[in-house]
Amino acid sequence: MDCVLGVDVGGSSTRCAVASSAGRCLGYAKGGGGNPISVGAHAAIETVAGGIGLALERAKIGGERIVAVVFCMAGGLTSEDTAAFGDTLRELGIRAAPTPAGDLFGNFCSGTWQTSGYLLESGTGAGALRIEDGEVAKTSDGLGWLLGDEGSGFWIGRRVVRAALADLDDRGPRTRLTELVLGRLGLAREGQPDCGRDLVDGRPAVVIPALRMIYKWRPVELAGFAAEAFAAGDDAVAAAIREEAALSLDNTLAAVSRPGIRGPVVIAGSVLLNNPGLLDRVKGLAARHLPQAAFIPVPDGVAGAVTLALRQIGVQVGRAQFEAITDSLAALPNR
Amino acid sequence: MDCVLGVDVGGSSTRCAVASSAGRCLGYAKGGGGNPISVGAHAAIETVAGGIGLALERAKIGGERIVAVVFCMAGGLTSEDTAAFGDTLRELGIRAAPTPAGDLFGNFCSGTWQTSGYLLESGTGAGALRIEDGEVAKTSDGLGWLLGDEGSGFWIGRRVVRAALADLDDRGPRTRLTELVLGRLGLAREGQPDCGRDLVDGRPAVVIPALRMIYKWRPVELAGFAAEAFAAGDDAVAAAIREEAALSLDNTLAAVSRPGIRGPVVIAGSVLLNNPGLLDRVKGLAARHLPQAAFIPVPDGVAGAVTLALRQIGVQVGRAQFEAITDSLAALPNR
Missing domain, CATH: 3.30.420.40 (ATPase, nucleotide binding domain)
Structure with a gap:
């Protein structure tokens, strides 16, 4: 029985699924971030190799049975990525070369x-x-x-933090986001709407430790503050951001x-x-x-990666075959 | 004759001036970035020491004559900065400890x-x-x-680049900024308004090399694109950003x-x-x-740093004294 492998490689998690050529998912595994851009080439390969190995083990099949592999990944695969992931596959006994697809396209096909x-x-x-x-x-x-x-999490979170700081600075309207942002930073307790209004150089003292904390992070970590835009209820500033x-x-x-x-x-x-x-x-x-x-x-692109791998070996994936893929994937114990 | 030292420490350039207690500037020197946050502690100290040494040399006075020193710097001085800059001053024969002031306040006093x-x-x-x-x-x-x-250079430059990419993406209006941004990146020649509209995945091919270039930079380097907002004339998108x-x-x-x-x-x-x-x-x-x-x-904060140092030793800096500072500073050969 020929099988295919679909891998949805993300910056914070990676999902691998093995399916039969009839479209039945046989094994699934989830691991950490596997995108070389986000986590570095070495960690990416280790994570992806671990995930594929576990998915094969759970599917109870050997790598030699895999005849097509699709990697869905943001930014696509460079020629070095393709070579490195190809080596990983060969070490697992998989002779098929990895075919890259965009992460958004993988999600569509899921x-x-x-x-x-x-x-x-x-x-x-x-x-x-x-x-x-x-x-x-x-x-x-x-x-x-x-x-x-x-309109992304980063885009919303950045606006949330900037709105809170503009409030503290008197450049923007008072907003409940200020209390929520300072609370998340551990700089104020809930129910203290005037927290941090002690002044240094005519500026709320709390602004300085807030800046010091956030500028130590990677910028994308501001995406964590998107939750505050949705938690702030009918606050006018939060509603405008949403x-x-x-x-x-x-x-x-x-x-x-x-x-x-x-x-x-x-x-x-x-x-x-x-x-x-x-x-x-x-x-x-x-x-x-x-x-x-x-x-x-859709929760992720792994069903799409499997679908694309099946199409690569000439399987026509219509409604019935697609439902077979997603139903069998959903029924797997670790999914 | 007692003298004072004013230092305006910036991320990309540092200015030092030595003045007599009568408010006459005697020596001036300009060096590279001296802010420990921007350039690292070691390079910062080397730059600042070099600038002060040169200003003293040009003023033809010894460090022991300096009775007050003001450092104007973004972010202020941490206790480690103060200790390190204090060591630098002592090596130059200056016994006065550095007094920190904010960079914006230094500019006001200039x-x-x-x-x-x-x-x-x-x-x-x-x-x-x-x-x-x-x-x-x-x-x-x-x-x-x-x-x-x-409203800063970064703020304007980021909007300029985002507007150009939104144009290429069909998310935003056509704008002359696109041609200007691609031109600055070396990805298109002027007079080719449709440059880079060959498609890959239904997106202008030029978008990918543009992203790769810009994401390799430090984010603040986007400030360089602020010039395009002012160069784009009556372009509606550029006018809205301005x-x-x-x-x-x-x-x-x-x-x-x-x-x-x-x-x-x-x-x-x-x-x-x-x-x-x-x-x-x-x-x-x-x-x-x-x-x-x-x-x-005002061009910078060095006259302000001198003014603050004079006030520290009890000099009343009124209109006449202030004009003496700025006129004598402007007359120095390296200013």
């Missing part, structure tokens, strides 16, 4: 067997795709925290949408998946350019 | 002998102060590129302004000094909360 439609993601980053004839026909955003990712995030995500989706391609719209990323109010608002806005589109949430 | 008024700065960063009774009474912004600095910068800077100034304190408003930083259109717009906006205030541009 949501539908259809070969046209859209993907909209908002997690730490944010971006959108239009898929036609099983290929990426248009990409918008996904440009990273410094240059794009509008609304601007929804408008930005719809703008990114609108940039790839095309009248002849109706959907579905696959939805990925923790910010959209964990905040139903935001997702509903994005759906409402998108109805103007994508009327009647179905929205399909 | 512009006026008056002990109340305002400072508004926009260079790589941006912030404002209100001064009362010769001390900082209120501070707003100056929070760095990630958390504040609204207007938003002016509104942000006025908002920061308004946050520190107080009816009883009329001015002057000392203006510092390359973005405000090199772009008269922006400065005029900020002046116009500020007239609403600071009517009739005089605006005084």
Whole structure:
């Protein structure tokens, strides 16, 4: 029995699944971050090798049975990555070379067997795709925290912290976000709305330790403050940030949408998946350019990586085969 | 004759001046970046020691004649900085300990002998102060590129690059900034407005090399693209960025302004000094909360550091003494 391997390589976690050529998932394993850009080449290879080894073990099959491998990864695979991951596969007895695919495309293929439609993601980053004839026909955003990712967790979290500091500085309106941000930093307790208003140089003293803490982090860690925008209830500043995030995500989706391609719209990323109010608002806005589109949430791209690997060996993945993949994957003990 | 030493320590350049207790500047030297946060403790001390040594040499006085030293520096001096700079001074024969002052306050004191008024700065960063009774009474912004600095060079440059990428992505309007940004990156020649519109995954191919280049830089280097906002003429996107910068800077100034304190408003930083259109717009906006205030541009904080050092030894620096400092400083050969 020929088998395939799908690997969804993320910056903070990596998922591997082994499936039979009939589309039945036989083994699954999840590990830490495996993207060489995020964690370094050495750690990436160790994580990915560990995940694939465990998935094969759980599937109770040897690496020699794997005839196709798809790696879905942000930024794609460089020629060095391909060589390094190829060595890893050979050490596990897998002769098939890794085929790279984009992480957003992997997520799209996790949501539908259809070969046209859209993907909209908002997690730490944010971006959108239009898929036609099983290929990426248009990409918008996904440009990273410094240059794009509008409506992403980083984008929201950065605005949350800046709004809190503007409040403390008298440059911006008073907002409950201030208390929430200082609370998360351990610089104020809840229920003390005037916390940290002792002055140094006419500025609340708490600003200096807050700056010192945050500038020690990697910038993307500001994404952690996105939760405060959703926790702040009807606070006007927080509501404006949430609304601007929804408008930005719809703008990114609108940039790839095309009248002849109706959907579905696959939805990925923790910010959209964990905040139903935001997702509903994005759906409402998108109805103007994508009327009647179905929205399909997906947790990650591993089912898509398996689907792409099966297609690579000539398997036609239609509705029934796709449901076989996702149902058998969901039934695996470690999934 | 007792003398004083004023040092304006910046991230990219450091200025030292020696003055007599009568307020006549006798020696001046300029060196590279001397802020331990930006360049590291070792390089900072070497630069500052070299600058002070050269200023003393040019003043033709020995270190033992220096009775007061003021260091103006962003972020202030930590206790380790103070100890390390103190060692440097002793090696040059200077027994006086370094007194720290903020860089924005040094800039204010470079512009006026008056002990109340305002400072508004926009260079790589941006912030404002209100001064009362010769001390900082209120501070707003100056929070760095990630958390504040609204209307700064970084703030403008980041918007310029994001607008260009949004144009290439079809998320934003067409703008001349795209051509200017790609030109600065060496990815397109001027006069080719459709440059880089060959597609990969439905995205202009030029986006990928642009991202790779910029993400290799330190984020603050985006400040270099602020020039494109001013070079783009009547382009609507560039004009909107310039207007938003002016509104942000006025908002920061308004946050520190107080009816009883009329001015002057000392203006510092390359973005405000090199772009008269922006400065005029900020002046116009500020007239609403600071009517009739005089605006005084200053190139740096070294005259302010000298002024603060003279005040430390009990010299009353009024209009005549202040003009003696700035006139004698301007007349020095290396200034």
